[in-house]
Amino acid sequence: MGDEVNALRVGVVGAGQISGQYLTYLPKLGNVSVTAIADLDADRAAAAAAGVPGARATDPAGLYAADDVDLVLNLTIPAAHAEVARAAIAAGKHVYGEKPLANGTAEARALLDAADEAGVLVGCAPDTVLGTGVQTARAVLDAGEIGTPVGASAFMVTPGHERWHPAPEFYYRPGGGPLFDMGPYYLTALVTLLGPVRRVVGMSSTPRASRVIGSGPRAGTEFAVEVATHVTGILEHEDGALSTLIMSFDVWQGALPRIEVYGMEGSLSVPDPNGFAGEVRIFRAEAKEWDPVPERGGYRDAARGCGVGDLARAFGQGTAHRANGRLAYHVLDVMESLLTAASSGRSVEVASTCDRPAAVPAGARVEER
Structure with a gap:
């Protein structure tokens, strides 16, 4: 291949x-x-x-x-x-x-x-988790450098895509919203780092019934909002770790971390999972400060499409591809379960599970011409 x-x-x-x-x-x-x-x-x-x-x-x-x-x-x-x-x-x-x-x-x-x-x-997609950012964090976790994971936090907050997108309506229809639009990046990263999710609780809201397009030839056009635009939840991973999630199109400014993972012997700062690279930092109890982590895994210089290349490599070698349908199904199941939990006011067992995708070794590259 x-x-x-x-x-x-x-x-x-x-x-x-x-x-x-x-x-x-x-x-x-x-x-x-x-x-x-x-x-x-x-x-x-x-x-x-x-x-x-x-x-x-x-x-x-x-x-x-x-x-x-x-x-x-x-x-x-x-x-x-x-x-x-x-x-x-x-x-x-x-x-x-x-x-x-x-x-x-x-x-x-x-x-x-x-x-x-x-x-x-x-x-x-997303295949961003195959880049050096999330995969370096994965290598740190797999090496046990922050001890047994206790939990994580994942936050994506923005005022909404209608400010910049010339035709943003689909973001506010079923299949959109902050959870279905941006949640896959964060949830796929959390599953890659901590494994599949077995139970969720959540709440959601839709503070505004309509939005106004802010740019492009249709600027000023008002359209209806059909989905929850602020979703918060707690995920219980199969190994017992608890992740806290906020996905919002209703926050003008937030000083929240993209993803942090908390272990019994330290903490890990993970870069934006909507990108392929970024600095990973570790806080060790004995160090008392955050230290950068050199690149230790992931496809270098990757961009959208590296998941297609990873699939092609796996197909040629007869191995499993990483950004696969069962992982995507589990992430979708988690998102759907979160919305069910939010509407019902109770915890929801996630029916599906998946294998934690294989790590991408340090220095790996998708086949290049």
Whole structure:
């Protein structure tokens, strides 16, 4: 899987805002090759394909049927994730999608079952946890340097995406909100660091019934909010550690850490899981201060799409890929369980579990040309 002849051929469905990051990084990899790009807007697909040597523009149906597409990269809006994945799986293609895996666990379970029956792989963002930031923190934890983990905190607070996004409505519809939009980064990091979650409690609120677009040609347009925009919860991991979570589109400014992990012999500061790198810091009881941790794991210089490369490597080697469908399903199950707990006022057992993905060794690189 190291040369173009054996590269996993990728067809991209969805040429919207996030696609540029994938289409910048994927052509650098030697174990994948972008062959086709489709979008409901034919002009947008053509413009995206023009920037990727060897790629052509097509429509979604043509892409699913194409003989030169092995994997469908699903970059559509959350409401379309399951529909696109179903079509790709039915065509016998592997699938890697943006998060969340689907709008709910029922849809997601059906996708995983269909993929198993078809004998194809399912991968899902975020792949940021494969970078040097979270993986260096993982190496510190695995080495026992802060002792047995007691708990963690994870905070993502912002006033909302409508300030900068020209078409932000989907962030405020089912499948969006701070929990479904940003929660996968934080929850996937927590599962990578501390393992799967077995029980949750939570509360949520929707302080504003509508929002106003703040930039772009539709600035000033008001739209309805259909989801909770402030969610807080406590997660009980299978090993007993407790994580505290706040995901909000209602906070103007907060001085909260992105992620911290607390152990019996020290604490660990983890960088923003929405990025691939960043400084990891450790507080050891005997040191009495925070110290930076040199890079000790993760794909170096990674960007969005490294999960596709990791899947291609695993496919070629017959091993398990890390940003996989069962991990994404568990994260989706945790999020759904949090909202159920918030609406019911009781703790909720998380029905699913998953394997903690294998660590990415220090100095590892996704195959590059």
